[in-house]
Amino acid sequence: MADSFRISGAGRFSHAKTARFTFDDKPYSGIEGDTLASALLANGVHLVGRSFKYHRPRGILSAGAEEPNALVGIHRDAARKTPNVRATVQELYDGLTAVSQNRWPSLSFDVGAVNDVASPFFSAGFYYKTFMWPKAAWKSLYEPKIREAAGLGVSPDQPDPDHYSARFAHCEVLVLGGGAAGLAAALAAAESGVRVILVDEQAELGGALRFESAARIEGQDGWTWAQGIAARLKAMPNVRVLTRTTAFGYYAQNFVGLTERVTDHLSSPGMDQPRERLWQVRARRVVLATGAIERHMVFADNDRPGIMLASAARTYLNHYGVAVGRNVGVYTANDSAYAAALDLKKAGVNVAAIVDLRDNPSGDLIDQTRAAGIEIHGGRAVVSVGGKLRISSMTVQPRTGGKNQRTIPVDALLMSAGWTPSVHLFSQSRGKVAFNEQVKRFLPGTYAQDCISIGGCNGTDELSTCMDEAYAAGLKAAKDAGGKTAKAAKPKVEADEVWSRGMLGAAPGAEAGTTVKAFVDFQNDVTAKDIRQAVHEGMRSIEHVKRFTTNGMATDQGKTSNMHGLAIAADELSRAIPEVGLTTFRAPYTPVTFGSIVGHARGSLFDPTRRTAMHDWAERNGAAFEDVGQWKRAWYFPRAGEDMHAAVNRECVTVRKTAGLFDASTLGKIEVVGPDAAAFMELLYTNPWQKLDPGRCRYGLMLREDGFIYDDGVVGRLAADRFHVTTTTGGAARVMNHMEDYLQTEFPHLKVWLTSTSEQWAVIAVQGPKSRDIIAPLVEGIDISDAAMPHMSVREGKICGVPTRLFRMSFSGERGFEVNVPADYGETVWEALWAEGQKHGACAYGTEAMHILRAEKGYIIVGQDTDGTVTVNDAGIDWAIGRKKTDFVGIRGMKRPDLVAPGRKQLVGLKTKDPKVVLEEGAQIVADPNQPVPMTMIGHVTSSYWSENCGRSIALALVAGGRDRMGETLHVPMPDRTIEVEVTGTVFFDEKGEHLNG
């Protein structure tokens, strides 16, 4: 029984090796070169899946990327489980494991199929109607149930072990599609000497020549010709041929995204190969040769396994050597299905009958078919089919109706309603399609980019015309892109296949008023009746019909369904098709894996990690780290037996008692230099700078033009024309951008140069009463006495023999220094300071202790205690504004009426009535805890800690009219209790500031 539908002598892989595979644990064998679909069909398997909504049994519709039904899971191992793979695209390899989806407990018996019986419940728009109320039920009941029952495959639950690569490429001519037209265009362009990239989604080039058995080009059959051209192109140094590659997106300025499947067809891919490769191609000219896709006929139960596109059956026969049945029927409104019937008949398959909707089909192909002894039923329709898991018969009657029915047994039914040009990429390029009334097709109309459509996607039917058009287009594209005149001769077509048009919309038996399930969109289970219902319920535009019915919204993006859906809607609206409109095509053309998009940017390569010069020391000394933007910062340094709380308490106390060393390297640093440096600083900061003496520092406050606080930091003036500016850690890059923006565009007359020096200086903060004693033995050439170097001053000299910018400043409220040294010396100087510190009982402290120490002093952190809506006055730091200044960024914004209105939230301190209770940062504050919900919230907690130095909890908060509420009791409602707090000043420790010189 194995492989029993393989026809000896047919197909192109007759001598290929056997490939074993399993489908739902059952072993089968196929041959190398097969797709999973052709291998299953060779074994007589048509039933491969269940549908999305009704769980109806489904078979294989197509032989390509348009497949809506035959979606399976491909499992390589526990981590490599790819859902929703189209069996018609997946190449077979030895050992392939495939499983069907969306069925339970088995494919042939599925409990979910009850949805099919209950289908009125799931009609068009059911998502919007059935489950609207009650709201709570949506979350707890409807959504989980729907998610469970619906959906397609199952996502893998382990990290993807494969890797994915990415490349950029440039070329003069990019040809998308490697069928006859694409090959001819690529050849013409390549012979002109320009760089050409030819892309095709199949493993081999040739496109529709895979099945068009009658085509003859240059004295060869079409397929053989195609392979010859492909080989010739691959050998040319200016040509890159990418097979198994899909052009999924066409973006601005001829930028095209390609995804190349590198290993999905291999039995055991090596880890040295990426699974997929993303190509981002910029082309001078793009040639679209994307072909056309056959449409199915829309009739009752047209989704039964065994019913497929005529071109697919022909492909399985002519390319793979597989008969899709032994006794097939054909249902068509189009000539091309006759060619399929003839090929099958010649291969020894019985063709039971051709049912043609057209009254008097005529022409060569029809004559040949008749001569071959195949019955043709003109002017008739298939109105029903027998069989559930596989078609067993078709019932035929005159298309105009009547009781003259006849049931013909068949085991497969080939259908063709005509061909839809694949204008997806053209449409993505923002080209406008135009409806051709004569052939009832949307064809490329107005172009938006430097591209050209040829062949099937341009509505060109005859192969010889295609070839002329393609060759000319290839030549012109190359010439327009700067190529020379081509030498090659145009390929000559000797025999051709000509297909006349077909039909759009529902076939007789599925017309308005009927209740049959005639599927338009197989993947989303949308029937002709659903589309009509959408119109009845008021949808007028196809965009609305699409969303209401979900027609064309599945992963196949309606490749087979869009035109039928549109025609049915237009018919129901009694309007012309172009008036109802075509939905917009969007990238991706076929689904693209996340892996392909993400490439190498995952895990530790997702975002750069920044480490300071002292990082390794901190690591060796047991620091716990926290992420601050891209930085890794030492959070606290636990000693043996300490938890975070104990370590942080010890660090806070030690700093105030003796001293602590803190790595402040992540602070942003900008060197502002030039004769107009002070004038520039005056404009960018609220503070006055002109009169600041060299050697002195000042707290700088930066606003945005709207008057809100943007950043802050201590600035040291090193010389009349040189400032050492520090910024917050998170603000470094944007402050630099902000400064550059003003310097380049608003104040270009100022002679100033800005340099980011954040990475150049390592910064070691030494804070605490013993800080001077610690640095003293190491500093050379700087008098660090209080008299010579008071608080807020800066000196240049040496420390441990290396240059330093030594700041006397404090973010702890204690006497303190910040030692800036070139980053390369950071760790060495830290080690030396650490050794000195040990003599005085100093500790290393991390960001947590730093936060607490500054909060004890009421020093704000921009971005924590401010949030982009806080003014200088709100923060209570008006003293930082130079009162005599006539201009700085934000000077006007801060005077806007709302920013000076009373009642704004102001920064205050909060003390919990129970000193042991620590508030939650972000918690909301109310005046009256007994008011009804929703309560009026008057503020929120911005910083909150346990302060070991104060022996109680402390907090900062923004509270409406806060400074007028000193001593007031407010309330912080939490899920389990309401916490009473007292409004206080923002300084909790050493209110007089004596410790700065302590």
Next chain:
Amino acid sequence: MLLIRCPYCEEERPELEFRNAGEAHVARPADIAAISDEDFEAFFFIRSNPKGIIYERWRHIHGCARFFNAVRDTVSDKFVMTYKAGEPKPKKLPGVAK
């Protein structure tokens, strides 16, 4: 991904190297501290948001780091031209019918 011509580097570079910086030719008033609420509103908040030609500021942030101006069509996304910061708004645009 768009290609953008940096008028300082004098070549087309991929969009990844650039950052948009809002509408161009919105000059900060020299006497900003003295202007009325209405004038401040017009300067700071009101932007043209046209369907069609827009004048924008861009920065070649991962290149020469210069700010420059660009004329772009918001319908097609196409850059019509770019020019240096401080240069006047171009009167004639290449390839745009007026």
